[in-house]
Amino acid sequence: MVTVRDVARAAGVSISTVSRALSAPEMVAAPTRDRVAAIAAELGYQPNRAAAGLRAGRTGALGLLVPDLANPYFAAVAKGVAERAREHGLGVFVVDSDEDPAVEVEVLRSLAHQTDGVILASPRAVEADREAVGAKPVVVVNQDGPLAVVTDVAAGVRLALEHLRGLGHRRIAYVGGPATSWSDARRRAALGDADVVALGPHHPTVAGGAAAADAVVASGATAAITFNDVVAVGLVRAVRERGLRVPEDLSVVGCDDTFLAALVTPALTSIGTDLREVGRSATELLVGRLTAAPGSGPDDAAPATITLPGTLTVRDSTTTAPPTP
Amino acid sequence: MVTVRDVARAAGVSISTVSRALSAPEMVAAPTRDRVAAIAAELGYQPNRAAAGLRAGRTGALGLLVPDLANPYFAAVAKGVAERAREHGLGVFVVDSDEDPAVEVEVLRSLAHQTDGVILASPRAVEADREAVGAKPVVVVNQDGPLAVVTDVAAGVRLALEHLRGLGHRRIAYVGGPATSWSDARRRAALGDADVVALGPHHPTVAGGAAAADAVVASGATAAITFNDVVAVGLVRAVRERGLRVPEDLSVVGCDDTFLAALVTPALTSIGTDLREVGRSATELLVGRLTAAPGSGPDDAAPATITLPGTLTVRDSTTTAPPTP
DNA sequence: GTGAAAGCGCTAACAA
């Protein structure tokens, strides 16, 4: 392994000059700086992050906690985080809690010491998590908190309702997800109208969607909004098995607009947001806090919530309401 | 931050005793060990991995490189890696190269110094990657190499062919993927029969599958095996637009058996393997090499390839061959 | 502008 000493020796300078030339170029005379840079490159010198962090109190890494990496929703967020972190020259420690709150807390405890800050994507135990992380900055996704990135759930729901009402639907069902879901609670609040019947909680799975089919049909709704795209798939499938057509007899709107929505048949109209942007924004928020921290500007600990716009992508699963019999 | 010194002071022992009590318990008298452990827990002491690694020459972290985290295939592998790494108490640095070989090499260069070894999932530039990583152990997935985890592609293809032939299909098309794909090459080799017509290369996307539709129809095949599940979706869609039915007129077999296969309509018969197991095996292989390395047993640098069985999950996209006109 | 030296938190000889 090539170290600062090797570079220093080869360049005929001290190790501190090497260190400065590489991480604080303005403090070094141009010729020296260039010579050091050239030799470092030639020798293939790679600074040891762990060592640098040990001294400087930074680790050069971010932590990302997701409940399930195999879920396309979180996979997309993770991709956004990885992308932006790389641009900032930071590493990303990814942990998958497998939807288990206990695991969440456990892994965070060790993550906290190996990172400069963490991003909690849809955490299942926010408060315990915060405590486990300690003093390092925490950005939450789809949760309330001083540093948060959320989707404009209300806007998404409004768009969907407008879309459906414009198609003549007068009675709309909402197939809700887990009771612990932050988004679900927000959506229920945003729906709150007389012509919307909220169902659930249901499991956020194909089976969950299928289980809701009877209730949806019984509700007399001509359109349904589901907790997520997978639930929509289950609902569509079960409703069809009952001899109804989608979208002719029942329009279905999914949520999250994962790549799944475009792949299934019928392609799902879906409420969504740019998931990679969620990851990018969360990273940006965290990195901003990291660099701001030492300077301690006046609004240093100021809370900040980034709200990303909700979108509605219209595809084939929604159409005009059937004539009332 | 609680350090060894704090624990040592509180326990009335030296810092080395604390270190030993925690990482080499058998070297410390039981009462001392227990007291230190109790105090460490009470104080909420978390060892600083970076510092430990700096001294011991290990970082306590693994690197995982994937071409696209949002791809369900790699997401599943990543989940397996994360799971097993956690069991070993190791962190996972995840990098997404966005399918770009140049990015791959660049990120690996810095990854190499922050990890004890790396896993390359379907790397796009293996040789350059190896060089970038340097001396640290490298496990490749779906590639040839001294330390590799691969799927038994031939077995999967054989199962699919047997399944299709058993249904009476006599002419079968293979819709191939990117020319650079290791799996694609293996599959073509495994197909090699007179009644199989290999098409492509095609993009591994819905559009790629759709683009292959005409060629598949023109080939006179009554069944098609596609590069992956997404391509299968594209093929099914395009073939249906041409007025043919799936599976009645054309049986379709996907590859990878991602969760997608079960969600689309018709649910796809798919050649697959346990993706999480791929991640787990790769991690196991890497960890084994890490712990073996210092001891330097006789077969220390011995190559090892784990071949995971290929499977065929039969769903709704395959049925008996149509009667020859 | 540059060098010498003191650690960051920890582990691993080496002593006792």
Next chain:
DNA sequence: TTGTTAGCGCTTTCAC
């Protein structure tokens, strides 16, 4: 069995 000591590679005062 336990304590003392010397660093791992780097950043960062503090002199010059």
